[in-house]
Amino acid sequence: MGDRTFFVGGNWKMNGLKPKIDEIIQFLNAGPLSDKTEVVVSPPTIYLDYARQKLNSNIGVAAQNCYKAESGAFTGDISPGMIKDCSCDWVILGHSERRNVFGENDELIGDKTKCALANGLNVIACIGEQLEEREANQTMDVVCKQTKALIEKIGDNWGKVVLAYEPVWAIGTGKTASPEQAQEVHADLRKWLAKNTSETIAQNVRIIYGGSVNAANCKDLAAKGDIDGFLVGGASLKPDFVKIVNAKE
Ligand code: PEP
Numbered sequence: 001m002g003d004r005t006f007f008v009g010g011n012w013k014m015n016g017l018k019p020k021i022d023e024i025i026q027f028l029n030a031g032p033l034s035d036k037t038e039v040v041v042s043p044p045t046i047y048l049d050y051a052r053q054k055l056n057s058n059i060g061v062a063a064q065n066c067y068k069a070e071s072g073a074f075t076g077d078i079s080p081g082m083i084k085d086c087s088c089d090w091v092i093l094g095h096s097e098r099r100n101v102f103g104e105n106d107e108l109i110g111d112k113t114k115c116a117l118a119n120g121l122n123v124i125a126c127i128g129e130q131l132e133e134r135e136a137n138q139t140m141d142v143v144c145k146q147t148k149a150l151i152e153k154i155g156d157n158w159g160k161v162v163l164a165y166e167p168v169w170a171i172g173t174g175k176t177a178s179p180e181q182a183q184e185v186h187a188d189l190r191k192w193l194a195k196n197t198s199e200t201i202a203q204n205v206r207i208i209y210g211g212s213v214n215a216a217n218c219k220d221l222a223a224k225g226d227i228d229g230f231l232v233g234g235a236s237l238k239p240d241f242v243k244i245v246n247a248k249e
Pocket of ligand 1: 166170171173174210211213231234
């Protein structure tokens, strides 16, 4: 089995003015955060620099999105280089809200992933099925198609990618996938990656789970062999996030 450091990401989404951000930064810096877990939080774009300057250096910072070009006439967007320039090393791409609210497709997410990696960023790449797709037994078809669109774009850069399996029906709904449901998808995805990339990549890539993770359910999820961490939305705004970071201890 690969040596996969537990990874917990906090996606703040479009939440928090400076007083709230200061409060989150305060509980994150106070921790204590397990040194066995890699922690990366994702503030709204406009606060990337502010948060990076105030957060302890053991906490990574991710943008929630970026464009597929290095610069140019793309009003309202940001480039991977701008994220790096704010001393942030990560970006979340393909989040279900980007796919479903902003209409991003696999091709655009692939192009963004390629550009982010080429510019030295690490990528949290999100995949996941809708409720109707799960009910029609299409979960693996959907997540494999979404992952397939990334393979060529990632190339030799799998070491800089974390895959986040986030069933859309579990995001922000309070409905968590059971540890068994999540483990099943993660294990099948790892087998699929072994066939479609290489055994080494499949064993080493971290596959994290996202969807209503909280302080009460995180330990059972973290105990599963193929769940290598979490991407956390709502609960990342609360001190409970520290408990989720320490779920593996
Ligand atoms: C997310 O936004 O990635 C997420 C998993 O949200 P929540 O934890 O609120 O379901």
